[in-house]
Amino acid sequence: MSIAGNTTAPKAEEYGGDEISALILDPGSSTTRAGFAGEDTPKSVINTNYGRTAKTSYIFGDESLHRPQPGMEILNPMAADGTVEDWDAAVKLWEYAIRSRLTSPKQSSPKANGLNDHNDEANGKQETNVDAMEIDQEADEDKEFGLLYENPLLITEPAWNTPRNRERAIQIAIEQWDCPAFWIAKTGVLAAFATGKPTALVIDMGARSTSVTPVHDGMHLKKGSLRTSLAGDFVSSQVRLQFNEAKPPITITPHYLVSSKQPVEAGQPALATLRPFTAETEPHPSFRRLQENRVIHEFKESVVELWNRGGKLLGSTGGVPNEELAREPIRPFEFPDGFNQVFGVEQYRPVEALFDHRAALTSDEYPPPTAEMTITEVVKKSVNAVDVDLRGHLLSNIVLTGASSLLRGASDRTLAEITSAFTGPRVRVNAPGNLYERKYASWIGGSILASLGTFHQMWISKKEYEESGPNIVEKRCKSSSSQGFEASVQYTDEGGFFNCHLVVDGVFRNGASCYAVSITFYTKGEKLRKQFDSIAREQELQGASSYGIPN
Numbered sequence: 001m002s003i004a005g006n007t008t009a010p011k012a013e014e015y016g017g018d019e020i021s022a023l024i025l026d027p028g029s030s031t032t033r034a035g036f037a038g039e040d041t042p043k044s045v046i047n048t049n050y051g052r053t054a055k056t057s058y059i060f061g062d063e064s065l066h067r068p069q070p071g072m073e074i075l076n077p078m079a080a081d082g083t084v085e086d087w088d089a090a091v092k093l094w095e096y097a098i099r100s101r102l103t104s105p106k107q108s109s110p111k112a113n114g115l116n117d118h119n120d121e122a123n124g125k126q127e128t129n130v131d132a133m134e135i136d137q138e139a140d141e142d143k144e145f146g147l148l149y150e151n152p153l154l155i156t157e158p159a160w161n162t163p164r165n166r167e168r169a170i171q172i173a174i175e176q177w178d179c180p181a182f183w184i185a186k187t188g189v190l191a192a193f194a195t196g197k198p199t200a201l202v203i204d205m206g207a208r209s210t211s212v213t214p215v216h217d218g219m220h221l222k223k224g225s226l227r228t229s230l231a232g233d234f235v236s237s238q239v240r241l242q243f244n245e246a247k248p249p250i251t252i253t254p255h256y257l258v259s260s261k262q263p264v265e266a267g268q269p270a271l272a273t274l275r276p277f278t279a280e281t282e283p284h285p286s287f288r289r290l291q292e293n294r295v296i297h298e299f300k301e302s303v304v305e306l307w308n309r310g311g312k313l314l315g316s317t318g319g320v321p322n323e324e325l326a327r328e329p330i331r332p333f334e335f336p337d338g339f340n341q342v343f344g345v346e347q348y349r350p351v352e353a354l355f356d357h358r359a360a361l362t363s364d365e366y367p368p369p370t371a372e373m374t375i376t377e378v379v380k381k382s383v384n385a386v387d388v389d390l391r392g393h394l395l396s397n398i399v400l401t402g403a404s405s406l407l408r409g410a411s412d413r414t415l416a417e418i419t420s421a422f423t424g425p426r427v428r429v430n431a432p433g434n435l436y437e438r439k440y441a442s443w444i445g446g447s448i449l450a451s452l453g454t455f456h457q458m459w460i461s462k463k464e465y466e467e468s469g470p471n472i473v474e475k476r477c478k479s480s481s482s483q484g485f486e487a488s489v490q491y492t493d494e495g496g497f498f499n500c501h502l503v504v505d506g507v508f509r510n511g512a513s514c515y516a517v518s519i520t521f522y523t524k525g526e527k528l529r530k531q532f533d534s535i536a537r538e539q540e541l542q543g544a545s546s547y548g549i550p551n
């Protein structure tokens with residue numbers, strides 16, 4: 001991995017030293033993952049949705065979130081593209097994710113320690129104490145210590161994150177949480193890193209976005225980094241529409257509404273007793289929707305599958321014949337109220353539009369997707385946006401991650417689609433077999449990266465932040481590098497020779513020309529550092545490639 005973007009290495013005491021583990025925070029729109037560098041999986045995986053009632057502003061954690069409370073509304077701090085929209089809520093959620101499952105820098109009340117979540121007897125109270133944490137009271141204590149005063153923080157971001165958001169993140173980490181050091185890294189790059197591939201095309205199928213990120217030598221190629229909203233939430237909406245269009249329509253009665261049920265034959269109406277709610281006790285409609293989505297999620301896990309018997313489900317001549325579909329295996333599914341049914345072609349329909357927009361079910365609420373939004377088209381556009389020499393390499397190193405890639409048949413269908421879209425190069429899809437590696441690839445990449453000894457020189461220390469301000473994050477954690485390279489050179493200064501290291505970052509290749517936007521010299525000895533911004537050095541750099549400048 002290139003270390004482009006670095007200046008001088010912070011001293012051990014500036015980033016907390018080798019004994020202190022960095023904290024890795026990977027915020028997604030469905031779940032928020034947090035844990036310590038060097039560990040295999042995030043210890044803290046928290047639902048990103050949160051609840052709000054007239055009495056409590058923030059209700060976090062699955063246990064409380066799924067318990068109906070009068071007027072409880074469900075909100076999410078992330079925007080439709082997976083970047084942070086509501087910073088106040090996001091920060092409270094992240095603090096909860098860190099405090100509730102991870103070691104606190106100070107002894108906190110067992111009530112506020114998520115490790116005791118299920119120990120109601122010992123706590124002597126319901127779990128509400130934990131989930132609706134008394135954040136304001138804790139915040140006062142944090143003013144004294146800082147939430148992460150010992151731990152450097154590595155936070156992940158989507159490729160399309162804005163500079164303003166990145167600055168906000170470092171501000172929160174250093175000013176609010178008192179972190180000794182900070183770094184922000186692209187989810188795609190980290191996922192490639194987790195699978196040990198410095199060069200890869202990462203397809204991350206999440207909840208609100210499927211992103212495609214070309215990664216070369218550990219750096220994301222901005223031009224080819226794209227997203228589509230055809231992801232897990234889209235599939236959930238397709239399942240919902242399919243239930244609505246069934247004859248008779250299938251009504252989802254979520255678990256919290258069912259007080260008892262009796263077994264019924266497949267396809268027969270449910271025989272369930274429902275819990276009564278009045279206008280005073282009823283939660284907000286968004287609560288019911290969240291609970292319905294949980295049922296849909298179970299349906300996606302156990303029934304939905306991508307069509308993998310050749311071609312598209314609909315086909316150009318009207319689709320796979322009914323007789324052929326009738327031979328396909330069927331899958332049963334029981335709803336929380338006991339209604340149950342077997343599903344044949346309905347297994348394939350709600351997910352087909354990920355690759356074939358014509359297959360989408362639509363309504364006023366869910367307008368039809370366009371052809372350009374399908375995963376195949378986004379991959380094509382991404383690959384065609386990068387240097388022609390690199391395309392084959394990327395296609396033979398496709399990494400499939402994100403929890404929605406766990407949809408049955410997702411990796412086979414992805415392989416088939418991309419293979420037919422690119423006839424020349426060999427296409428290979430690497431989808432980690434381990435569930436956690438698939439779901440938490442970006443977090444795991446961050447965990448590996450931040451525990452490498454060589455990464456220590458990357459941290460932006462608190463001291464550097466205080467000297468330069470929040471926009472140091474733009475200078476150091478480059479948001480748009482296409483190809484960086486580095487070399488050791490001799491630099492002459494006032495008659496003497498110094499061995500120093502040259503890092504060229506942000507080299508944009510345009511045919512045979514190269515343009516450098518930033519060059520930094522640095523040594524580990526005496527202070528010797530010069531930075532030139534926005535200079536074009538076509539002559540010197542022509543023909544240079546990674547590590548291509550001779551010593």
Ligand SMILES: Nc1ncnc2c1ncn2[C@@H]1O[C@H](COP(=O)(O)OP(=O)(O)OP(=O)(O)O)[C@@H](O)[C@H]1O
Pocket residue numbers: 027028029030031032082205206207208209231232233236297300301402403404405406407408439
């Ligand atoms: N086993 C599974 N089968 C099918 N879908 C699944 C499975 N597990 C999780 N999902 C779906 O994956 C989505 C969540 O994916 P993921 O956790 O990667 O998203 P995220 O990173 O939080 O969100 P985003 O990438 O949009 O910011 C949800 O839509 C969920 O229903």
